[in-house]
Amino acid sequence: MKTKIIFLLFILVLAVTTGCGGKKDDQNFDEKAKINSAAYPLSDKGKEIFEGKGTCNNCHKxxxxxxxxxxxxxxxxxxxxxxxxxxxxxxxxxxxxxPAQYEVMKINFEITKNFTDEERQAVEQYMFSQGK
Structure with missing residues (x-):
């Protein structure tokens, strides 16, 4: 009987601390995504450029x-x-x-100078959306 009570208490504590399957974490993630997309509507496009034709992710993680x-x-x-x-x-x-790395970055300006204003703005929004 004691074992069953301890087991049930353990399950109750586990359910409370994990949010019953992690739904709270999913909700927090969804809320953060909504906030980011409202504040930074071009961030998805910026990520695509950052990781694609901008080649930014070769030097920045x-x-x-x-x-x-x-x-x-x-x-x-x-x-x-x-x-x-x-x-x-x-x-x-x-x-x-x-500034010591500026010379390395100058090489990439040959790519980023040719972006449209919207593309540069999208990269900026992506980066800002990733900051704390």
Whole structure:
């Protein structure tokens, strides 16, 4: 009898702490996705460009410095200082983060300078949507 009571208590505690199958986590994810798509309507297009023709993901990862700073670090600093990533991608702005890597980034300006304004804005929105 004690074993059954302990088992039932264990199941109850497990159900409460996991949100009965993780629905709470799914709801949080869905809410975050709705907020991001409302605040950054071009972020999906930006991700496609970032990972595709922009080749940005060769040097930038979400939360790890690779060749260049992480997406989260870039987004945090650009948001904090109210600076446009889209303008930086035109090749006309000075670097804000890691100036030592600027020469490497200059090579990619040959790609990003040819983006439309909307494409550069989409990349910026994608990066901002990934920041905290």
């Amino acid at each position: 979400l939360d790890v410095k690779l060749v260049g700073p992480s997406i989260k670090e870039i987004a945090k600093i650009y948001k904090k200082n109210k600076i446009s990533i889209a303008t930086f991608l035109t090749g006309t702005e000075e670097p804000v983060i890691d």
